[in-house]
Amino acid sequence: MSNAEVVGLLQVAIVYERSSVNRVSCHARCVSVGRSIFPGDSVLPVDSPPDDGPPSPARVLRMHRQPYGEFTELTPGWSAVVELEGTDLSWVQPEANLRVVPLATGTVRGQAD
Numbered sequence: 001m002s003n004a005e006v007v008g009l010l011q012v013a014i015v016y017e018r019s020s021v022n023r024v025s026c027h028a029r030c031v032s033v034g035r036s037i038f039p040g041d042s043v044l045p046v047d048s049p050p051d052d053g054p055p056s057p058a059r060v061l062r063m064h065r066q067p068y069g070e071f072t073e074l075t076p077g078w079s080a081v082v083e084l085e086g087t088d089l090s091w092v093q094p095e096a097n098l099r100v101v102p103l104a105t106g107t108v109r110g111q112a113d
Helices: none
Strands: 008-020 023-030 042-045 058-065 069-071 079-086 097-101
Touching: 008 079
Parallel strands: none
Antiparallel strands: 008 023, 008 097, 023 079, 042 058, 042 097, 058 069, 058 079
16 A cells, blocks of 8 residues: 555544444544545554554444534544444554545446446
8 A cells, every 4th residue: 555545544532332343433533634534435553563464444434423413524633433344343442543545546436336
């Protein structure tokens, strides 16, 4: 993964709920410089152990915060409840820094093959 693919950073403050090993709700802040986070973005831990290979990425399902409601974009400096889905999200922990990468280039959300 090249640095050009990295869209931003999320910093996890609190893990609220692990409804399953594949789904996590956490409170996270967008700490990117000039880049927003969007539903559908993929996240990976910044400090992945190189020997083990990177874990499977998680996908941002939803971002919301009272009294504002649901966000379609989380801008730098803002924090919200972020719902993630993926395979074995045990690596999503308080104080974790997650790098965010965009959807694959050339795909359209909801596009059928």
